[in-house]
Amino acid sequence: MTLAFDLILCLMILGTAGIALFVRDALAAIAFFIAFGNLLGLAWLSLDAVNVAMAEIAIGAGVTGVLLILARARLLALGDDAASAATPLWLRLGALAACAGFVVLLAAAVLSIPPESGLDRVVAPLMPGLGIENRVTGVLLAFRAYDTLLETFVLLGALVAVWSLAPAGAWPGRPADPGMADAPMRRVAGTFSQLLLPVALVMAAYLVWAGSDLPGGAFQAGTVLAGGLFVAAMGGAIGLPSSDRPLLRAALVLGPAVFLAVGLAGVAAGGFLVYPEGMAKTLIVTIEYTLALSIGVTLALLVAGTPVPGAAGPNPDGKG
């Protein structure tokens, strides 16, 4: 891709970001934020970082976007339209000056650093030992698996934190039903999701498998799964589960638990998170499959939000 393309893309990114930040209406803002996320995805592609591109589009744009839309809808129901209110001029001017100065400083610092892929030379020779091709996956699940392990617990913790906000009467309970208001739409989504859910499952499975060699991996796969689950819930194909269902809890902790267990088992092979000779790929793929499942369920529930009163009671069908 030529520099012209990059230039235009950057301008569009900045433009969409500007609108997303400063347009008065919240819904428009979020819409442009999603567009912004997708453009960023393109930028990552152009930087030949396909893994990041997928993550950015799926999580950065997709999940975050849906999160914001739902939050905004709930605020609106309370009579808060989340419009950008006017702030005093002196504040804006001061902030403008400060931020402009900061950007100049930051830009100067950035330009003082020549872009180069220094560590690629360190990573490349290590890959054969893992038996996988995708270097990013290698970094995520092997060289810096410790980061990833903690990160999966951050994700899990976020869900616990969201649950902790449940109002007094609403525990154990379900999140508010995201189902569409009018019946025909709901039916459409329902039938659509009945098709989509299995597709999403297959796609997720493929992404994990591919992730070891081609771009992809647990996080991207989990996001796809989450998307499938959530659309299904919107269509009423499945009901959101009550937060205390053992099966649900199991699905949530499975990935992190397996990851942790593998890490501790590694002690036998010489230390925490050490993969025994030749077993690296098997272990990595196992971790990734379980992680993908847990991440999918976690993300879906994160999007669904805090349990609400009255949504408690027996759960009709399939787990989350």
Add this chain to the structure above:
Amino acid sequence: MTFAPLALVLLPLAAAIASFVLPERLAAWRNAANLGVAFVKFLVVAYLLMQAQAGLVFEWRYEFLPGHDFVLRLDQLALLFVTLSVFLWLLTTIYAIAYFDRGLSLPRFFGFFNLCVLAVTGVAMSGTAITFFLFYELLTLATWPLVAHRGDEKSLRAGRIYLTYTLAGSVAFLAGILWLQALVGAIEFSAPADLTGIPPLTLTLIFILCIGGLGVKAAIFPFHSWLPEAMAAPAPVSALLHAVAVVKAGAFGIVRMIYDVYGIGTVTELGLGVPLAALASVTILYGSVRALMQSDLKKRLAYSTVSQVSYIVLGASLVGPFAVIGGLVHLVHQGIMKITLFMCAGALANRMGIKAIADLDGAGRLMPVTMAAFSVGALGMIGMPPVAGFISKWYLGVGALQSDAAWVVAVLAGSSLLNAAYFLPLLYRAWLLPPPADRPAIRELATTRDRMLILPAAVTALAALGAGIFASLPFSPLGWVTLVAEGGYLR
């Protein structure tokens, strides 16, 4: 026997813990524990006295921070103070048990009471400046709940003022010793520090910081105001505070500073003795005058303490052999006499509700034993032979002449007159005036509790007499102090 110093500190701790944990319904056990421990400690000290007379010095040290040793050193001066404290503690405990009888917050009282004694013992035995500071602070903390014990507005105010003064003093003292340590390294009391090569101005500043800090507890003018306020505390506390605990810790610290940190040589070199002596004299006269103006018995006694404690500082700051002996021996004599007075005052208030001086009329006929003891204490304070007080003043006077500071003699004479002026009227009222008609007659020593309340005062009164009459014996306070002084302070 190197653990002897440690044992002396741990014994009160045991009593403190026992007092804290034993609930009120086991008050009897608590009293037993307090008395038992006090008595055991008394015996230990008696034994140590025998040993120490032969010049034995017990020491226990451990490094509580790199380069800073925690040292308990039982030299003869320490032993002097320890003996005084342990003797008076035993009596005060008996007295306190009788005074309070029962109450919800007594576990707290006796707990902190013992911690207070622990701190005093520690102060006495401290072998380094830091160790001294540790116990000095502990003393501040342990005394506060005692001062604020009653919890009424007056006591809380007293506690507040007490803390404000003493904490400010402590940090000044801490800053002083840390500054000095930064210059000469760890400060041991065993021998004066080597101060050669330090600019005189610095030394003077450090001296002012330290003496100022210690002077707060010693209630030197103008840092004395907390002491009369602290009268809000119950009588046993006042007794201990004034006789051995807080004020004495301050005075004792000043002695250590002059003789064991700076050394008389440096002090005279820097010319720091005379100003300090002058300040002490001011305090002596000021305290006496204020005492004269009080109509409340305990307040009058309090101001008399302000005046009397400065005798010790005066003696120390005159840096002459006799003056030192006079000052140090007054450390003991004033303790014995003042505790007598306070225990009597408490007994009067407790039994007959006498608080104001005007109510003393005829008290001597109703409570003869109490008033007899009181009278001995009072006469001693005036300096009447043969009571102990006379010895102190005599040595101070001679010491003053030795270090050709004749003006001090004038101060002593003046203060003695003032003492007489504010003590004799009390005795006149108590013995010679008839009791008011409406006051019911009481039997002074009817119950055990009454005896426990009054006899301790009688004992200390006798001790005060004894210390005066048998001053020449080796084991009298004077004899021991002379031993201490010859043991080094006259170099």
Add this chain to the structure above:
Amino acid sequence: MDLPLPEILSAGHLYALTGAVLVGLGLYAFITLRHPLRQLLAVNVVGAGIFLILGSLGRGPEATDPLPQALVITGIVVAVALTAFGAAIIVRLAETRAAAKPADDDNARPEP
């Protein structure tokens, strides 16, 4: 169509600069926007800018450094987790406040 553009700066630097500007924009918005939900959005923009700097400075002539990529993916996931929690707090706070004072209907607009 590829115009013969002068190679004034590499793609890496271009995107890094874009990231820097994004950080500035987001920061400005965070300061000037009062509504927490909009601030949350602004924070996400700042994050995206940081990720862009991180990733694009690892853009070598032949390959892109995998370590920054991995760090970015981790960062994205952490960011979404926090965003979800933040959004939940904002909604719950609005709910409790609405419950505290009787909601007056005139400022409640219909869904567009």
Add this chain to the structure above:
Amino acid sequence: MSPLDLVVAVPLGFVVAALMLGRAARGLILLAAPLMAGLALWLALLPPDAAFLVGQWDLPLGILLRADGVARLMILATALVIGAVGLHALAEPPEKPGHAAQAETFWPLVYLLWAGANAGFLTTDLFNLYVTLEMVSLAAVALAAMGSLAAALRYFMIALLGSLAYLLGVALIVARYNTVDVTLLAQVAEPDLATLLALGLMTAGLLIKAALFPMHGWLPPAHAAAPAPASALLSAIAVKLGFVILVRLWFEGFADVTGPASLQVMGGLGAGAVLYGSVQAMRQQRLKALVAYSTVAQVGYLFLAFPLVAGAIDPGDAWAGMTLQAVAHMLAKAAMFLAAGLMLKAAAGDRIADLGGLAQAMPLTVTAFGLAAVSLMGLPPSGGFTAKFLLLTAAIEQGAFLYAGVLILGGLLAAVYLFRALSACFAPATTPRAPVTGGFRTAEPLALAGLAIVMGFAGTALVELSAIAAPWDAPAAAPAVTLPEAAP
């Protein structure tokens, strides 16, 4: 098996277990408290050079976990504090009455905080520190939200900003040096624009997390409103991680980059925090607000120590003073919040004036409060005294009389506001109340406060512990690794 991974892995395991057990999870603390204390002790007793590369992947790619003195002390204190607070929470439900969600989620959040804090204390990897930082912030905000949503939201936003500032700094470092490991950076860092900006950004972000004046605004409302056990954890642990990371940056990774002027700025901010926090604490009418502001003041000492450590010929004393101040504050402040919680339960209201009569009604709890106060004031014998004593000695030896003055004045001010609360307990009861039956729940605050006092007697051992693998002690302790040639 090595405690370096177990102190992180075990709490993570407890997160999983707590989520599976649901409501029954509260009992887990009976197992976790002794287990973690044991592990922390084991860690503290490891040979001085204890460290390992996770998964045996070498630097600059891998992540190095290292048990230096700071890490050992902080992890030990963390184990004691969270253990005690957890046991306390068994007897004193942390949630608002009838709040089942809080009752259940409290426990996984606590274990998450535990794992995050331990991981952060051990790692030398700046990006790994980012993840742990977020882990701790997440748990901390959630715990704060159990008291006040508004305060929690404010906390959340500020913390988020702090994290981003830190992350931006890390991004620049990665790009500039191709490594994020502190031990390697110590060898290669240069004072150029990118590095200085990165350090500035990371420092600013972490100062927000550590709530150093004037970035403290979020702390008092959040800590004062949260339920007592949560407040204890927030004040004791959450703010400490930011401090530890700053120590890693300023005294190890970028020791050669930071100039004396910047160190003086840190010291100045610290001094400002001590004075401002104390004055604010004096002006508070509500007990928990007072305790929260005292945290602002106590954090100040940690940074007041920075110039003293850097300026000393032999930094051992100042270094130990700084570290022990952190530990002593953890123990004392946790004890104080727990005690305050119990006192407020028994008191007529949440104001200091309402505490009358508590000295008789609950002597043990008031004693715990008092002992904690002694340590916070820096009066002997206590860990607080040992720490401030070491700092004061260092300040005087360096002729830094300004800092010495602040140290002394800070102690006095602390005495003023803490004794104000204490003497309120001695005042006669505003409303007649029967003695509160203490039992188990009074044991934990008393134990923690007691530990803060006992620290005062173990000074030498603690000082030696704090010096293990200290940067000023063993320069270039890092394994020599050839970096891929970074930018000129």
